[in-house]
Amino acid sequence: MASECGFGTAEIAQGRLESLLNYQTMVADLTGLPMSNASLLDEATAAAEAMAMCNGILKSKKKTFLIASNCHPQTIDVCQTRAAGFDLNVIVADAKDFDYSSGDVCGVLVQYPGTEGEVLDYAEFVKDAHAHGVKVVMATDLLALTSLRPPGEIGADIAVGSAQRFGVPMGYGGPHAAFLATSQEYKRLMPGRIIGVSVDSSGKPALRMAMQTREQHIRRDKATSNICTAQALLANMAAMYAVYHGPEGLKAIADRVHGLAGTFAQGLKKLGTVTVQELPFFDTVKVKVADANAIAQEACKNEMNLRVVDATTITVAFDETTTLEDVDKLFKVFNGGKPVNFTAESLAPEVSSSIPSSLVRKSPYLTHPIFNMYHTEHELLRYLHKLQSKDLSLCHSMIPLGSCTMKLNATVEMMPVTYPNFANMHPFAPTDQAAGYHEMFDDLGDLLCKITGFDSFSLQPNAGASGEYAGLMVIRAYHRARGDYHRDVCIIPVSAHGTNPASAAMCGMKIVAVGTDSKGNINIEELRKAAEANKDNLAALMVTYPSTHGVYEEGIDEICMIIHENGGQVYMDGANMNAQVGLTSPGFIGADVCHLNLHKTFCIPHGGGGPGMGPIGVKKHLAPFLPSHPVITTGGFPLPEKTDPLGTISAAPWGSALILPISYTYIAMMGSKGLTDASKIAILNANYMTKRLEKHYPVLFRGVNGTVAHEFIIDLRGFKTTAGIEPEDVAKRLMDYGFHAPTMSWPVPGTLMIEPTESESKAELDRFCDALISIREEIAEIESGKADVNNNVLKSAPHPPQLLMSDSWTKPYSREYAAFPAAWLRGAKFWPTTCRVDNVYGDRNLICTLQQGSQVAEEAAAATA
Incomplete structure (x- = not known):
């Protein structure tokens, strides 16, 4: 079971927010650009988002977008599809032939390394584009950037790509976390979710989702993108891969991968029967052969798939799972199925890097302590558990987010995701x-x-x-x-x-x-x-x-x-x-x-x-x-x-084919009766909660027979007048009761939208209703004058341990009442880990990467002292 980081819930999501901040820092460091999101859907749609950004940066005044022909074919196609709605003219050509003379070009997209493996030096290309007022997007590979000069140092305005190779299975196409990194200048045009560093009400650093998350609901048709779901779980996986390996580990993997590719190229040259591309490469070698299909078929017999570019061109890509034995098999394949008189192991010591010095990365990356201390399984496990303990999930209580449908994910549904034949x-x-x-x-x-x-x-x-x-x-x-x-x-x-x-x-x-x-x-x-x-x-x-x-x-x-x-x-x-x-x-x-x-x-x-x-x-x-x-x-x-x-x-x-077995298994196990019963119970649960709460809160909408569907809206707008209470205050106080807030102020400002789903028991529905009814009584105390309108248990919520355990306590209510407003909390209490987060401060002071000397850095250093 996994939870959703909804609006207004940052205080009980500090663990996953820290992990996503790690992801943003990883991307920013490796790309050499200061801002990253967390995250986008895949590399191709990230490139399309970057294209839309280029259009937006120039306020739609220039309508041509140039794409280098060495970009991945799926990336080109997605951009062409997306361009139609923006009335953009996409031209695909060799980057050296790009023509800016029309004065109508808003941006260009290049691949680094290219789709056929070549590593080109784009330094002069970027200068030329900028001289014509054109923005440059680079689609790139994070592992390669441990070895190659990063896009930010070359002068690119935006970098995009996929973090899949950082520990995420291929899964027949996804899910994979994509990234987009850019400069502070374009932060208002960035798509997707951004995790930002803010402060809480005690002045201590705290994390929250920054402005982009809410923009689509605020700006509607003026929003810069329509992204709702990100790939947060996969971004966390990629971030932990970087945390575990650290800069030295990642560079060792990159060097090994590059070495395998170089060894393969060296062996083919030794064979002399094919032509190896002379351009620099990182992990993919382009080979000219007499009959590409015949080579590919021979490789297939040896349980290897090669990419056939055209009738006489093949590319071979290497990764961290490739072995020297695999390279030996490839030599045999390219030798017409006959053994060769040398081995990859014998060639490896002679191989040198194909990357020219002008493109070799010299700048440091992943220098924050987070990426330099958790390099054993025990240490990583403890770090993961520490982050997990900061997050409320369905393991703790129901998550009644209206429109998000947070329900049971049965174990048997999840099992196929781990099957190698699906995952790999x-x-x-x-x-x-x-x-x-x-x-x-x-x-x-x-x-x-x-x-x-x-x-x-x-x-x-x-x-x-x-x-x-x-x-x-x-x-x-x-x-x-x-x-x-x-x-x-x-x-x-x-x-x-x-x-x-x-x-x-x-x-x-x-x-x-x-x-x-x-x-x-x-x-x-x-x-x-x-x-x-x-x-x-x-x-x-x-x-x-x-x-x-x-x-x-x-x-x-x-x-x-x-x-x-x-x-x-x-x-x-x-x-x-x-x-x-x-x-x-x-x-x-x-x-x-x-x-x-x-x-x-x-x-x-x-x-x-x-x-x-x-x-x-x-x-x-x-x-x-x-x-x-x-x-x-x-x-x-x-x-x-x-x-x-x-x-x-x-x-x-x-x-994202790898997660389709989850839904397939669910539908197959439930059958028509089970699925119908699930709908009925979801509706029953919503109507039961409506009946319990209607005496305490106005229910905003009902059908003609007085019932609701599977979710309902309670109206809190009147409390602003009677008690000075906003929906956010109720949402934060619910955390003290051990609950995630419902969807707040959407689709109607000043309301909460509640969806119980079919997964929750009557006892859990009652517990949540009891919490809301208890909060209504707390509001009544403000309305009657028993509690101060500005200094009360709702306005100060949530109440983390550090606040309750402080030497001084100046609140007009007891510490005990702040922490344990309901009897069930004595048996099991989920503690928020921060006081109320200041959203406005975070938007005005947007920081979206780990900072040296920050509280997170100090905690990390102290943990190993």
């Missing part, structure tokens, strides 16, 4: 080597079609917001195939998910907002007028069902009909699918496309902010427009004549 599969391995994966993809797709009422599924989108974007791009492609290029209006209710407007804007759509009625339902007459007024240009409606207000829209079928009558398509946000499964379906209701948050409804752990999966289901008429892939054919339907395919949404053909 390369995303571009021949499909006949992945028959098990593909059987699962087909079965899972069929099951999801039955559950949703759709005809086809794409498993490529690797997050919920990515699914939103993919679904809208499918609709866009459908309209364009029919010649309706002008259909670009998207109607979005104000009750929609925060990422919806940002997703529509990324697809180049014009957003028309429609309101809700007093009961929280979409105002159907307002929607009808909007649809009719825009009928010639209507592309889509984005609707969430049940709504984000926690009610089943009574008029949802009429809403879908209105959109269809006016030429639009219905995109249903599947974030609340766990209130539909077995009871109704998007296809039955009238939706044309819907994304599913597998990490919500179908039990993939959230991992403190990811991984997730956001596959999309579509009706038959949209099936031909599902995402494709440039490297591996994803199947699908023949396109109508003269139709442009949608293109690629994620770097891997089937997204």
Whole structure:
């Protein structure tokens, strides 16, 4: 089980936040750029985000983006797909042939090392780009950067890449933590989550998520990206890999990998039957041969896959798992299957680095104590346990985050993730080597079609917001195939998910907002007028069902009909699918496309902010427009004549394939009755809690029969007037009761949105309700004047041990009442590890890397003293 680091919960998430700060520091150090996020979905989409940043930096005044032809093909394709919505013109060419004469270029993307292994010196290239006012993005490899001069020192504005090779399985494509690093100058345009160092109310350093996390809900269609789920769990894995190995360990791995590649190149030269590329390389050797396919087939017989670039070109990549024996096998393969008269071991001592001195890294990295002390398994285990002890998770109590669906992840569902044949599969391995994966993809797709009422599924989108974007791009492609290029209006209710407007804007759509009625339902007459007024240009409606207000829209079928009558398509946000499964379906209701948050409804752990999966289901008429892939054919339907395919949404053909067995196992074990019962119990639990709490807090929205769906909103706005209490105060006080706060101030400011899920027992529901009722009594004491309006137990919450154990205590309530407001806390108490974090200070003083001499550094040093 894993928890989500939601808004307003930093005080009980200091462990994972420190680990993610380690990740940001690792990326910043290795790339030579001062700011990093934590994290992005994959390398290709990170490059697309960087492209959007270049566009944003120049305020969309320059509309051409140049991509070097030596970038990875999936990266090029994802950028081309994403560029369509931004009305950007992508040109792919050799970097030496880039032409800036139009004055319309906003940015360039180069690969370092290149997709075929070459390491080029981009110093003069960067100077030339900057001289023309063009921003430079470098896609790079963190392990290579222990040996190569980093992008920041070369002058790159943005660096992107994947941290997969830092201890994360390939998993047939994901999940993998991607990174984006840049300068302080562009911090307001950075996508994704950023962990920042702030201070708490006692003035001590404390960590929290910085401004980007909230931006999509605040700026909506003006947001810089639509990222919701990150790859936090994988970022933590990569960070711990760097913590364990440290700078010397990483450099030793890099030297060994480079040495194996050099030994291979030296052996091929000795053979003399092939031509080895003369350009410098790090871990990938490019070879010219007479028949690339014949070599690849011979390698396959020896259980090795080589990349065939073209009929006469092969590349061979090495990593830390490669051995000298593997290199000997390769010699035999490239010698037509015949033994050679030398060994890799005999050649290795003669091999020198192929990297020229001008590109050799001379600057230090990972100098913080965190990366220089936990180099044994015992030490790392203790450090991990220390961080874990700072975090509240489902192991401690329910996490009632509305719209996040924090529920049980059964052990048996998690087991397949560790199976070597799943974990160690390369995303571009021949499909006949992945028959098990593909059987699962087909079965899972069929099951999801039955559950949703759709005809086809794409498993490529690797997050919920990515699914939103993919679904809208499918609709866009459908309209364009029919010649309706002008259909670009998207109607979005104000009750929609925060990422919806940002997703529509990324697809180049014009957003028309429609309101809700007093009961929280979409105002159907307002929607009808909007649809009719825009009928010639209507592309889509984005609707969430049940709504984000926690009610089943009574008029949802009429809403879908209105959109269809006016030429639009219905995109249903599947974030609340766990209130539909077995009871109704998007296809039955009238939706044309819907994304599913597998990490919500179908039990993939959230991992403190990811991984997730956001596959999309579509009706038959949209099936031909599902995402494709440039490297591996994803199947699908023949396109109508003269139709442009949608293109690629994620770097891997089937997204984060390694976590799909979790959802597949869950669905297969539950069966139709179990899934339906889960929906019913989730709804029952929400309505039970509503009934218990309605006497103490106003419940904001209900359906026509007085009930709610699987989540509900309690209204705290009145307490600001009567007691000076904000939702944040209630959220922080809940920590003293041992609970994670519900979703705060969204979708309605001044409220809490509560979702119990089907996993929680009545006893746990009661315990949470009792905590909220007790807090209501604490508010009543302020309202009656018994407690001070400015100095009370809510305003001072949470109460960590260091506050309670201080020599002086000036609060007008007892230490005991602060720490133990409920009887159950005597038996098991989860302690927040910091006082209330100052969010404003953290945004105004944005620090997103470990600082030498900081409290974290001092604690680390003291631990080994």
